[in-house]
Amino acid sequence: MISIQDLTVRFGEVRQQVTAVDGVSLDVAAGESFGLVGESGSGKSTILRAVAGLIDNWTGAISVDGRPVTRRRDRAFYRLVQMVFQDPFGSLHPKHTIDRILSEPLIVHRIADIENRVRAALDQVQLGARFRFRYPHQLSGGQRQRVAIARALILGPRLILLDEPTSALDVSIQAEILNLLSDIRQQSGVTYLLVSHDLGVVAHMCDRFAVMRQGKVVEVATRGDLATGSLSHAYSRQLLLASRGYDRAVIDAFADE
Amino acid sequence: MLSAAMRDWLLSDTPHSRWQARAGRLYLGWLAFARNPLALLGLLILLLLIVMAIFAPWIAPHNPLFGALEDRLLPPSGEFLLGTDEQGRDIFSRIVYGARTTLYIVCLVAITAAPVGLIIGATAGYVGGWVETVLMRLTDAFLAFPKLILALAFAAALGAGLENAVLAIALTAWPPYARIARAETLSVRNSDYMAAARMTGAGPARILFGHIMPMCVPSLVVRVSLDMAGIILIAAGLGFLGLGVAPPQPEWGSMVSEGRAQILEQWWICTYPGIAICIVSLGFNLIGDGLRDVLDPRGA
Numbered sequence: 001m002i003s004i005q006d007l008t009v010r011f012g013e014v015r016q017q018v019t020a021v022d023g024v025s026l027d028v029a030a031g032e033s034f035g036l037v038g039e040s041g042s043g044k045s046t047i048l049r050a051v052a053g054l055i056d057n058w059t060g061a062i063s064v065d066g067r068p069v070t071r072r073r074d075r076a077f078y079r080l081v082q083m084v085f086q087d088p089f090g091s092l093h094p095k096h097t098i099d100r101i102l103s104e105p106l107i108v109h110r111i112a113d114i115e116n117r118v119r120a121a122l123d124q125v126q127l128g129a130r131f132r133f134r135y136p137h138q139l140s141g142g143q144r145q146r147v148a149i150a151r152a153l154i155l156g157p158r159l160i161l162l163d164e165p166t167s168a169l170d171v172s173i174q175a176e177i178l179n180l181l182s183d184i185r186q187q188s189g190v191t192y193l194l195v196s197h198d199l200g201v202v203a204h205m206c207d208r209f210a211v212m213r214q215g216k217v218v219e220v221a222t223r224g225d226l227a228t229g230s231l232s233h234a235y236s237r238q239l240l241l242a243s244r245g246y247d248r249a250v251i252d253a254f255a256d257e
Numbered sequence: 258m259l260s261a262a263m264r265d266w267l268l269s270d271t272p273h274s275r276w277q278a279r280a281g282r283l284y285l286g287w288l289a290f291a292r293n294p295l296a297l298l299g300l301l302i303l304l305l306l307i308v309m310a311i312f313a314p315w316i317a318p319h320n321p322l323f324g325a326l327e328d329r330l331l332p333p334s335g336e337f338l339l340g341t342d343e344q345g346r347d348i349f350s351r352i353v354y355g356a357r358t359t360l361y362i363v364c365l366v367a368i369t370a371a372p373v374g375l376i377i378g379a380t381a382g383y384v385g386g387w388v389e390t391v392l393m394r395l396t397d398a399f400l401a402f403p404k405l406i407l408a409l410a411f412a413a414a415l416g417a418g419l420e421n422a423v424l425a426i427a428l429t430a431w432p433p434y435a436r437i438a439r440a441e442t443l444s445v446r447n448s449d450y451m452a453a454a455r456m457t458g459a460g461p462a463r464i465l466f467g468h469i470m471p472m473c474v475p476s477l478v479v480r481v482s483l484d485m486a487g488i489i490l491i492a493a494g495l496g497f498l499g500l501g502v503a504p505p506q507p508e509w510g511s512m513v514s515e516g517r518a519q520i521l522e523q524w525w526i527c528t529y530p531g532i533a534i535c536i537v538s539l540g541f542n543l544i545g546d547g548l549r550d551v552l553d554p555r556g557a
Contacts, residue, residue: 054452075458083456091449095471097278104467105457133272135282151453 001030001159001191002051007060009046020046021058022215030065030158033185033192035202035209037239043215044195045086048161051193052083064159075109082152086164088144092136098122098147099132105155121150125180142173146180153184162194166201178204199226199243211236289551296547302540309356319347321354322505330523340525342515348525351507352533358508359537362423362492363485369427371481374434379469381435382442383461393439399432408491412500422501426491430484437480441473475552483545486538493534509534 009021021043028034036044050058053073062069065080085091092101102118111117119129125146136144145165152160165181166174178201185192196202202209203226211219211233219233231237259267268285272278290296309316319337324345333340339348381392399407411425445451446469454468493510495501502508509530516526 052452052456054455073458078456078458083453085449085453087449091453093450093454093468093471097275099275099278104454104459108457108459108463130271133275133278134270135278138270148453155457 001032001065002026002028002193003061003063004047004051005061007047007050007058007062009043009050009055009058011057019215021050023060024212024215024217026210026217026220028191028193030191031185031189032208033194033206035206036193036195036212037197037199037202037209038212039197039239041214042212044212045163048083048163048193048195052081052161053077078105078157079109079155080157081159081161082155082157083161083163084145084148084152084165087168088141088148089136089168091148092144094136097133097135098139101136101147102151102154105151109155111155117154121154124153124184125150140173141169142176145169145173145177149177149180149184153188157190159191159193162192164195164197167196167198174201181205199240203227211239286551290547293547293550295543296550299540299543299545299547302536303544306356306360306537306540309353310360313353313357317347317350317353319350321346321350321507330519330526332523333525339529340523342512342526343519343523348512348529351512352509352530355507355509355512355530355533358419358502358506359489359492361419362426363488363541365423366427366430366488367481367485369423370430371434371477373427374431375438375470375473375477377431378435378438378440379442379465379473382439383446383465383469389439392435396432396435399429400436402429404429404487405491405494408495409498409500412495417500417503419502419506422492422495425495425500426488429491430488433484434477434480437476438470438473441476442469445469445472479545479549479552482541482548485541485545489534489538489541 004024004026007021007024008019011018011020024043024047026034026047036047038044046055049055051062051064051069053069053071056071064077069077096104099118102121103114106114106117118132122129122132127143127146127150131139131143131147136147139147145168149165162181166177169177181192182205184190192205194202194205196205203223206223208220208222209226210217211221211231213235219231219236221231221236225231226240229237229240231240266277267281269277269281272281290300324341324347326345328337328341328345329343331337331341331345337347337349339352341347342351377392377396381389381396402410407429408425411428412422415421415425451464451468454464459467492501493508493513496508496510496512497514499511499514501511504511512530513527513534516523516528516530520527
């Protein structure tokens with residue numbers, strides 16, 4: 001579904017350039033759910049933004065559904081690829097009603113039958129029609145993230161980029177949102193590329209995942225590897241230990257490069 | 258004031274239509290505005306001005322354009338409430354008719370300068386690059402001159418007359434709006450909801466008008482309503498210098514100007530139009546303050 005070859009993203013002026021992503025290559029099959037894990041600043045979200053066309057100072061090759069993507073994305077690209085952002089408080093326009101937020105993609109793509117599609121999208125994310133004419137500030141964080149998911153789904157994309165979709169939410173809401181995302185994938189067979197710093201989330205959501213550090217992929221592993229603890233790279237093992245909770249002995253044993 | 262059912266409909270947190278959601282939002286804004294007594298006073302002044310302008314022929318007791326020479330320079334009395342000027346015209350009637358001129362100038366300047374500033378500023382902020390450089394340097398060039406001096410220069414170049422005065426004021430009023438719109442645009446353009454808007458596949462025009470401008474409008478509305486007082490003063494200043502409205506037409510600034518020769522003996526000729534200018538400017542300032550409390554995006 002998506003293939004990334006030697007993707008490199010640099011920020012800043014020539015002199016003090018930061019290489020956020022350093023020669024990353026990935027392949028994700030259609031219908032698969034692929035995770036990107038790593039600490040803050042490891043470049044995982046930057047990969048998503050490069051794929052989404054939100055940053056354009058990247059080099060390398062990205063192809064989606066067998067077609068290479070260019071720096072400027074056309075409208076057809078956005079019917080194929082959509083994104084859910086990390087912070088549901090920042091990703092919904094504060095002056096638009098939920099109705100407007102969900103109608104906007106349909107209007108841009110000149111899709112008829114807006115009325116029924118908006119209602120169906122709200123049902124799909126288990127928000128009733130009574131939320132339709134509210135403003136984002138009248139919704140809770142979990143409800144807002146449901147709206148953001150509905151917006152990503154409404155054009156019927158085949159690939160959804162999930163940028164830490166639950167890390168801004170309460171623990172109890174996180175599980176609901178993750179289950180909703182799993183259900184949606186089962187029903188529609190959509191491909192997920194999920195970014196998270198939480199191995200628990202990745203274990204729950206993804207068949208395979210890549211561990212990233214300082215802009216590079218250090219290891220690609222499967223859910224099975226995670227369950228048996230058979231990760232090969234030292235950093236991945238550290239991440240796994242860290243995800244099991246705080247333990248002084250474990251922390252002391254960490255090597256900081 | 259409102260029936261309970263109407264209130265519930267407006268304040269419902271589950272509106273059933275676009276229209277209800279919008280009306281509810283307006284009503285909440287109004288409730289916040291109405292909590293400020295000074296803002297209500299400002300609104301009252303504005304409403305009085307509007308009523309005066311609309312019903313001028315019924316309110317004014319005398320002809321504002323022609324007076325009888327035997328009534329020259331009469332002090333305030335029962336017949337002439339605020340006295341008469343040196344041509345025997347009733348000052349009260351002229352103030353009432355002058356409300357039309359004032360309102361006309363203020364409205365025209367607001368509906369021309371504000372959108373121009375908004376479009377220029379938002380475009381500069383969103384597009385960036387050389388477009389931003391060109392637009393903002395142009396704005397800076399206009400900002401470099403004192404407003405009144407620039408308006409004077411334009412009015413002198415265009416010739417006297419109401420329309421030219423409006424044009425001259427509008428030409429000097431837009432640059433601050435462009436600055437505000439650009440600043441607001443810069444603060445929202447890298448937000449996730451703008452990224453989401455780009456990911457719908459929307460073109461730059463749609464993002465600019467549908468997503469960015471709604472975020473600029475509140476601070477612009479506040480600034481415009483605070484500027485109204487300044488616009489009235491500049492219009493009065495142009496009138497005072499004879500660059501505003503053509504002579505027989507009543508305009509508060511030129512009325513003050515006409516009375517300045519007799520300011521010590523017949524003080525009422527310039528005092529009352531001056532008070533009118535003062536009250537209306539104050540009213541707009543109070544409204545602006547109230548609107549800022551309601552609309553300020555950082556306060557909410």
